[in-house]
Amino acid sequence: MNELHLARAYLARVAEPPAAALVAFVNEVGPVTAAELVRKGQCPPRVVQETTARREVDQAEQDLVEAKRRGIRLVIPEDEEWPAWPLLSLENAERRGVRSAVTPLALWVRGQPRLDEAASSAVAIVGARAATAYGESLAGEFAYGLVGHGMAVFSGAAYGIDGAAHRGALSAEGLTAAFLGCGIDTGYPASHTGLLSRIADQGGLVVSEYPPGTPPARHRFLVRNRLIAALTEGTVVVEAAQRSGARNTATTAGVLGKSVMAVPGPVGSRLSAGCHELIRDSAATLVSSVGDIMDVVGKLGTQPAEKSKSRRPTDGLGSDALRVHETLEKREGKSVEEIAAESGVPVPRVRAVLPALELEAFAQRGESGWQLSPVVKKSQKTA
């Protein structure tokens, strides 16, 4: 337990996600200073607004102790395990219409695998809670098959399609990750506590950005959906009514530049209507088999090879990251402030983006400041 984890455990409890101002403040001054200043109320007005209700609740240490006792760890942006690359897709997504497109302050994680590695080749399978036998059977079958192709299956641990997807992946002894819209210890939905334990015990992950004890709420499921969308290559909607959480995840995935797929079903089934609408409106590709899904996800993977001339490794970067990257030079190091001035990207954003660029070997911290990495960078997607 170090001061970074303590600071972020405090910060993650102090504001309701997504806390855009707080996240920007933390990026600017660092988590330890941010935690101190929030505690004292000495921070910008918008941050005060986000944190004022809970700033005196400081149970970071006991959260971390209790979590450790239960096999839960806090994964923070300063950790190697942080999935910095896929979370970059949230950059600037707010202006593209993704409500709450804010990077989480930290993630509570239960289970063996490294979160960043799990997220390196994952597909989301989502859908209706009140699913039909048809939908649940397909969700399970697709999850089983995707595991066979080396993919992890991410979902939201809800009844119906989500649960079937997790179980399908487990039955193939594959990696599955459940993202919760409540505290990681809350045990919701109630009759899925067994499933969640199986996931964590059998090589999977249970993940939440909500502090322990947080009760489930509808808005939290919607906020949670952005993580499922961001941390996967693509989202498969198996069954969804015309307005539904699964469609929300699909829409988010689309805005984040991920593949959106939908499974057709019988015309007249209310639970296929959302899928048909996504397909009809060209918001999703029709998939009817594991092969179809791999084709769609695989297309992304083979793009750099196929289009090696037209595609650059930095094509996956968000616009701030791209602007920061473009100001870096090979031989000369630059300070964060210099980069901010040259790129026009605010200092806090430059601070947030540089470590992610470093993780992906686009940038490195030299003696004289930040500079381009000498390594010829391969695209993330060729893996």
Place this chain on the structure above:
Amino acid sequence: MNELHLARAYLARVAEPPAAALVAFVNEVGPVTAAELVRKGQCPPRVVQETTARREVDQAEQDLVEAKRRGIRLVIPEDEEWPAWPLLSLENAERRGVRSAVTPLALWVRGQPRLDEAASSAVAIVGARAATAYGESLAGEFAYGLVGHGMAVFSGAAYGIDGAAHRGALSAEGLTAAFLGCGIDTGYPASHTGLLSRIADQGGLVVSEYPPGTPPARHRFLVRNRLIAALTEGTVVVEAAQRSGARNTATTAGVLGKSVMAVPGPVGSRLSAGCHELIRDSAATLVSSVGDIMDVVGKLGTQPAEKSKSRRPTDGLGSDALRVHETLEKREGKSVEEIAAESGVPVPRVRAVLPALELEAFAQRGESGWQLSPVVKKSQKTA
């Protein structure tokens, strides 16, 4: 019974459709002269080749007498009832990959309505013979609903989807037309003879380009499919295996610039696999209701109004027709030979295209030759 009908009745029996060389020859010299020359074997080698096997079979008069007795008429390009406009879509379609994209020499028709009027707002519903109850029920429901929106329903009179579509239209007291891949009197499929009579007796049409007595054959169904595609605004595939005649109609419709629609079904149903493939490959729009179909077909109808600036009335013309149209002038008449020389379109094609342009009020025959119609031409599609 006039000499044009006699000549075309003879010609329609003398070669197996599609007879590209014969059709071109007839367009060049006119049906009466063409019939005489074919009888004598005095025609270009390719026409001889197409006609040599049957040129001595001349039962045109008895075909017409017998047809009239049975309430069947021969509709020919020289008749007002000829659907010249929709058949223009076959122009040049051969080079776009439609096998047998040749205008028919004549059509045998049974039933009250005018064929051209029926074809002015028709949708094709096609699909597998070995359809499921699901598919048949949807085909019937869609046909019933389309009739309620003023559309005629065209199909191929086969078992399964086709039959269900015809019956659905009949039960709504709507106009339905059955296109056969055999002689109009052949009564195929056997247990659909009753259905065909009901169609003809209850305000619908039975249509075939094959002379009376022609037995059904697989290649004739495929040749027939081009007429269903050409004479409708769009084709809806309700159920189809991955290789099927219905997909052939859909592909043809697409090449002819018509709307192609497909109905989803349960994943795992072999009979929905063709539909899913069409949708996945963006060769068809997913439709799951009559409203969806009307949206797709209706889009075409509203395009000229929405895009009045960018869309011209001649946009629907084939390339030969367009080139011919462009050489016409408002005040000065031109001979066919002059138009051919200026446009680079061969004389027979100019002869074939001009009457169609005239029918659609793009051109008119004046004292000094062919010229532009003074009428401001509205697009066909605004109707």
